[in-house]
Structures are given as C-alpha cells and as structure tokens.
Amino acid sequence: MTTQLDPRFVAALAQPDSIKIIATADADGTPRLVEHDSLHLDDDGRLVLLETDEHAPGNRNLVRSIWFDRKIAIHVRDTAGRHFRVLGKPYKALIAGPRFELHYRRLQAENPPLALSTVWLIDPQAPEDVPQDHHSSGGAAGRLPLIHLDRLARQ
Amino acid sequence: MNAPYKPNTQPLSYREVVAKYPAVSPFVILKADAQRRGVTYTAAALAQADPARHLTQVRSIFHAIGEKASEIRIPASLLLRDGTSILSGPRPDADDPYVVDFIDGRLVITDHGEILEEVDYWHKPDYVERFTSAGTPMWQVATPRPQRLDINPYSYCHFWDAGQGCKYCNIASHFKNESQKNNKPLRLSSRDISETVGEAIKQPGRFANIMLTGGSVLAGDELFADELDLYIDVLQAIGENFSSRRFPSQLIASAFSPEQLARLHEKTGLLTYTSDIEVLNEEKFNWICPGKAKHPGYREWKRRLVEAVDIFGRGYVNTGIVGGVEMATPHGYTDEDEALAVTLEEAEDLASQGVSTVHCVWSPTKGSAFAKQKAPSLEYYVRLSAGLDGLRRRYGLHADMDNYRLCGNHPDSDLSRI
Numbered sequence: 238m239t240t241q242l243d244p245r246f247v248a249a250l251a252q253p254d255s256i257k258i259i260a261t262a263d264a265d266g267t268p269r270l271v272e273h274d275s276l277h278l279d280d281d282g283r284l285v286l287l288e289t290d291e292h293a294p295g296n297r298n299l300v301r302s303i304w305f306d307r308k309i310a311i312h313v314r315d316t317a318g319r320h321f322r323v324l325g326k327p328y329k330a331l332i333a334g335p336r337f338e339l340h341y342r343r344l345q346a347e348n349p350p351l352a353l354s355t356v357w358l359i360d361p362q363a364p365e366d367v368p369q370d371h372h373s374s375g376g377a378a379g380r381l382p383l384i385h386l387d388r389l390a391r392q
Numbered sequence: 393m394n395a396p397y398k399p400n401t402q403p404l405s406y407r408e409v410v411a412k413y414p415a416v417s418p419f420v421i422l423k424a425d426a427q428r429r430g431v432t433y434t435a436a437a438l439a440q441a442d443p444a445r446h447l448t449q450v451r452s453i454f455h456a457i458g459e460k461a462s463e464i465r466i467p468a469s470l471l472l473r474d475g476t477s478i479l480s481g482p483r484p485d486a487d488d489p490y491v492v493d494f495i496d497g498r499l500v501i502t503d504h505g506e507i508l509e510e511v512d513y514w515h516k517p518d519y520v521e522r523f524t525s526a527g528t529p530m531w532q533v534a535t536p537r538p539q540r541l542d543i544n545p546y547s548y549c550h551f552w553d554a555g556q557g558c559k560y561c562n563i564a565s566h567f568k569n570e571s572q573k574n575n576k577p578l579r580l581s582s583r584d585i586s587e588t589v590g591e592a593i594k595q596p597g598r599f600a601n602i603m604l605t606g607g608s609v610l611a612g613d614e615l616f617a618d619e620l621d622l623y624i625d626v627l628q629a630i631g632e633n634f635s636s637r638r639f640p641s642q643l644i645a646s647a648f649s650p651e652q653l654a655r656l657h658e659k660t661g662l663l664t665y666t667s668d669i670e671v672l673n674e675e676k677f678n679w680i681c682p683g684k685a686k687h688p689g690y691r692e693w694k695r696r697l698v699e700a701v702d703i704f705g706r707g708y709v710n711t712g713i714v715g716g717v718e719m720a721t722p723h724g725y726t727d728e729d730e731a732l733a734v735t736l737e738e739a740e741d742l743a744s745q746g747v748s749t750v751h752c753v754w755s756p757t758k759g760s761a762f763a764k765q766k767a768p769s770l771e772y773y774v775r776l777s778a779g780l781d782g783l784r785r786r787y788g789l790h791a792d793m794d795n796y797r798l799c800g801n802h803p804d805s806d807l808s809r810i
Contacts, residue, residue, distance in 0.1 A: 264810065291797075297809065297810045298810075300474065300809045300810050301810045302415040303419075303473065304418065304419060304420075304474060304810070305417075316706055328473065329473045329474075330473070330474050330475040331475070332475040332538060332539060333470075333471070333514075333515065333538035333539055333597075333598070334512070334515045334538075335515060337444075337597060338595070338596060338597050338598065339594050339761075341597030342596050342597070345596060345597075353597060355475065386424045
C-alpha cells in the first residue's frame, strides 16, 4: 500500500469509540451511509470491514463498487470530535479461507448472535481535507469569497 | 439435419464483451469464459499450490483430482477477488484455455500473456484429512467448495443402462474408469456421509450449504422410487448432525412426482430442491436427453417442477440447464439469437410459475457423446446469464439457493449479488 494516511486518521480508526461511516451509492445513484464499528487497518495498510448482513443494500453496493471499479468514501470522527475522510476502492471480498475464518471466530466470540458474511478489504485512495470547522466547506481555496455587503457596511 | 453451427462473425473476445456489456460484471464475464475455455497452469503457478493449505484432491461424479499420491497436484478451482468462483476442473482437451501464472508475487489468470485478474486457490477445509469410523477418507465422501459441501451418494446414472444418457454427460464413463482405477464405490454409506458432515461443520464459518446429487435411479415400485429412498436415508443421516428441523441443503435429483416430493419434504430436513431439465426446448431435450425424454418426459418434468413449488416454497425450487448445449451439432440451433430466444421464453414460462432457471457453462467433456463439440460464444453466455437474471428480477424470484456462495457454478446467479 502506497497511499499515505494521516496518522491522526489512523489513530481515529483505532479508537473503539470513534464513529466510522462508509458511504456507497445505490444502483440509481442514491447515497447510502452505514456505520461500521468493525472498520480498521490491517498490516498492509488496507481498510478492513466486517459485513454481517449478506443481503444488506450497503453490501450490494460494495459488490457493485468492486465490480465496476467505483470509489466509496470513509468518514471517521474521533472522540475529540475531529473529522477525517478518505476515498477508497474495494480490493477483495473474502467469503472463505483462513483470514475469513479468523474474523468469523473472533466475531462469534465477541457477539455470538452476529454472523459474518464477508470480510471486505479496501484500498484507501486519496485522503480528503475535511475542515474541522463545520461551518466552512473547505472548498474555498482559490475562489472568490461570497460576502454579503451588509457585513462590510460602515456602521 | 441442421448444418453445423458457425458464427456469422468472429466471436468477441473477453475484452470486447466486457466493453459491449458494461452493465455486466467483468468478474462474472471472466468466470463464464474461463469455464467455457478451460484453465491450465504454468509450472510457477503449480508450485504455489500447497497440498497442506489448498484443495488439490477432489472426487466428484464428473472428474477427479489427486486420487493417487503420484499424480501432480493441481488446484481444485479458483476464486476471484470479488468472491466469485471459477470451477476449473481438469480440461486436458481444451484447445485455448486461460492460463494461471505466478507473476510478481501474485497468482493471476492470463489470456495469451495478458494479465486479466488476480486469483486465489480454494483452501482445504479441516475435515478432508480425517477418516470415518469405517476408515473411509473423508475427502472421498464429500467435496468442498468455498462455502458448500458436495456429496454424491450414488455415482452412476441408470439412463445409461440402455445407452440413453444425456449426451453432454460423462458420469457413466467416469464411474467406469474410477471404479476400476481407484476402487470408487457405486454408493456411499449413509454412516460415512453423516460422520463426514458432522466433522465438516465443526469448522467455524466454513460451510453454509450442503448439496446432494448423483445419477438417476429409475427402479422401484414406481419411477425413481429407489432413488427417493436413497436420498431420504442419506438426508435423515445428515440431519442427525443438526439441532434445527431443517438445514441449509439442496438436492439435485430426478423429477420426483408430487407425492414423492411431499414425502421427501416431510421425512427429511431438506430445504431446497432442484431437478435439472438440462435443455429448454422439447425437441432438443428429446434428442440430447433421450432417457429423460421417456422418463418422465419434457412436459411432465416441467409440471413436476411447478408442483414442487407448492411443497418446498417459492424461491426454494429451481432447475438447471446446460447452457449452450442447445447449439450442439447436428440437431441443435445454428443461430445464437434463436437459441437464446427459445431458451429464455421457456425459462420465463417456468419463472412465471415460481421456478427459477440457472445455467452452467457447457464445457464439452471427455467421455461424453459431445466430447468433440464446441460451446457457443462468450457473448452468448453473457446474454443468457443476463436474461435469466432479468427473469428472476421481473418475477420476484431470488437466486439465493444457488448463488455465488451457496453454489458458485452459475454466472447468471452470480449477477444477483447486486
């Protein structure tokens, strides 16, 4: 893996209480956001997601993404309230094999009612700058700012 | 007699088909073509097949791998990155196979030197190294796929007794060879089957379905009665391993009567039922499957499939066809458009009555009457797959019982993942 990830993003992923969301697109383009507590980095620098619902629309979207080489978005908010966003592409869907079994066993031990459908390996692509001040879009660099004149009026 | 099938133009290559059908998964297109053309391995690729980790011994009713310790171990089959299986059994007669190679630390599938995709070999489950209480190696009792356990309780088809077997099928010649060379038994013991299943399902997450199939047995008080009794016995033995009344399972068997199906459903924990009608046209069926044409015949086969839906439920009954065999010479279709139209029209008739159709990719097999024939183009299989998938969507049928995970053989049901 060659994509350099922000160490703060990596740290955020490792926090058990951080919020981790995957954004995919349905067949008609409708965005779909799903929270995935399982999201973490493996030793190769790939994102790992444990999908427990074989028939979930989000899982179908991941299949669509790997089939047609489409990106997904990963958004993480750490416990200090900082936001991080990375684009990614699904690289592999493990439905069998030693690595699948390892995660299956762990999941079964931690949360017996849950069953593992797929271990998704995701290649992170470009990290995106996410302004920590959520009043700002983060897209203003090099643009003419919109300023309503009343804000500049002499009082 | 029809003239031999000749495509009007040069068939499209894999890349050209992918470009022409952008809404169809390139992984599924590759799977269909690899199953159509066959797969071989370079020495470097074979060196990566580790018998301690990978599945390199298979005993099925149509082929065998690794029966003797002296044989070169070839991988049983392949997995693509997205979880799609390529069933790549030995095809020594393939004239233009894909080639699996090991390049830059990766196993890849190549076409005339071009790397198309990464592949993985199927991993070996724990049970295959064990033995039943009777001393039978468990790998000879059940064959694993990535998530499915395949069991062939009966390895011969009695349609061949009078030479009336299906012309694409090598079950009879294969059994004759294997019984002589490797002492393969005609019938597996139900006790061996039960013990093997019990061992197999100990491995967490390894199996999500059990499939039983074998040759047709016509004998008994009525047609197929002995075959039914055999499967009831086997399924009851398998059922001893489960805490639930029913368990994820598929029986691919002859066209049992509604009364027989009711008994099968009541007496066992079987979940889904398949009876392969093989060719979706009565005239071609009568030619290609002369035994099935008599017992019980095309129209009765269809009727029994529809009746089965009332017993097993919608989505729990389907039929398989040998996709492409409808173009075999000399009496098959000579035009792919015509073959596709007829096939999909019949498949729609079944879908409208709750019966889904899945197809395998016909690969002319040594030991079958059609061994020297040619399968249709890749484009045909893509259109057939998309057509069957489209029918299921139109009629609200799911392909779950025979999908990429619970089976792995059918390009059309692979498409149902999205």
